[in-house]
Amino acid sequence: xxxxxxxxxxxRYVAMGVDRSYHAVADHFxxxxxxxxxxxxxxxxxxxIAELEAKAREKSEEKIVQLMEEMRDRQLKSAKMLQAKxxxxxxxxxxxxxxxxxxxxAIGWKHELLLMGEPTDRQATTVEETIKREYERWMVAAGxxxxxxxGDGDGIP
Numbered sequence: 001x002x003x004x005x006x007x008x009x010x011x012r013y014v015a016m017g018v019d020r021s022y023h024a025v026a027d028h029f030x031x032x033x034x035x036x037x038x039x040x041x042x043x044x045x046x047x048x049i050a051e052l053e054a055k056a057r058e059k060s061e062e063k064i065v066q067l068m069e070e071m072r073d074r075q076l077k078s079a080k081m082l083q084a085k086x087x088x089x090x091x092x093x094x095x096x097x098x099x100x101x102x103x104x105x106a107i108g109w110k111h112e113l114l115l116m117g118e119p120t121d122r123q124a125t126t127v128e129e130t131i132k133r134e135y136e137r138w139m140v141a142a143g144x145x146x147x148x149x150x151g152d153g154d155g156i157p
Contacts, residue, residue, distance in 0.1 A: 005029055006029060009025055010045055013025050014052065022036040022037050023036075076112065082105075083108035085104070086101045086105035086108060087105060089104075090102060090105065
């Protein structure tokens with residue numbers, strides 16, 4: 001085996017991905033693992049890999065955020081278009097035929113509210129209300145059966 005490790009050894013190491021190892025680099029370049037390990041310590045391969053992976057993760061997260069923003073923008077445009085079409089139909093149709101347009105308008109409004117982070121019917125319950133409801137549902141005094149605990153005798157808490 002030769003004792004010279006080429007300058008592109010780090011690039012080879014990085015390119016190996018999850019299967020990277022000093023042994024594989026040594027085999028590829030025909031050198032000993034000790035030679036590769038020595039070079040890796042001198043050139044801080046592990047730290048450089050960590051930095052590269054962090055940068056790749058940041059870029060990936062930025063791309064995801066951008067894609068999510070684009071998706072949200074498209075959905076908002078669709079919701080507004082649905083609202084515009086529904087309003088147009090409401091203006092042109094007689095009242096007895098405008099029910100579907102009114103439903104479409106309501107759907108468009110709800111979708112827009114959801115995308116803007118405002119509460120919709122399903123989200124309106126607050127955390128405090130949920131906690132209180134669950135607390136009342138589960139806190140039954142010892143010896144008291146559920147029919148007595150709910151107070152109306154129907155067995156439904």
